[in-house]
Amino acid sequence: MLxxxxxxxxxxxxxxxxxxxxxxVLSLMLxxxxxxxxxxxxxxxxxxxxxx
Numbered sequence: 001m002l003x004x005x006x007x008x009x010x011x012x013x014x015x016x017x018x019x020x021x022x023x024x025v026l027s028l029m030l031x032x033x034x035x036x037x038x039x040x041x042x043x044x045x046x047x048x049x050x051x052x
Contacts, residue, residue: 029036039047
């Protein structure tokens with residue numbers, strides 16, 4: 001009985017960590033459009049500029 005409970009908990013954690021979180025993050029990024037790329041000016045000055 002305990003093994004079935006542990007397996008169910010492990011499966012639910014894996015499903016939550018992969019499917020649900022991926023769907024939520026991607027849908028929020030789609031809804032926010034360019035707002036999720038916004039960076040405050042003070043932080044922009046402090047962070048180093050990386051060229052690709």
